[in-house]
Amino acid sequence: MSENPVPDPAGTPAGREDLPARAMNQEKKFPRGLVIRLFAYLVAGHLFAGFLYLLFELGARGQ
Secondary structure, three states, rough: OOOOOOOOOOOOOOOOHHHHHHHHHHHOOOOOOHHHHHHHHHHHHHHHHHOOOOOHHHHHHHH
């Protein structure tokens, strides 16, 4: 007769509590590439918005 493991009542996978704290913290962090792209898009977006604002300001003064 084979032994079937008893499911954990909390619903956590077996052995999860054995993972080091570093691995658990890794799940809470964003990937480095994502952070860099997000920062680049924010900077580029603000520069583009500033450029458009400058164009509209200069255009309004030219009339």
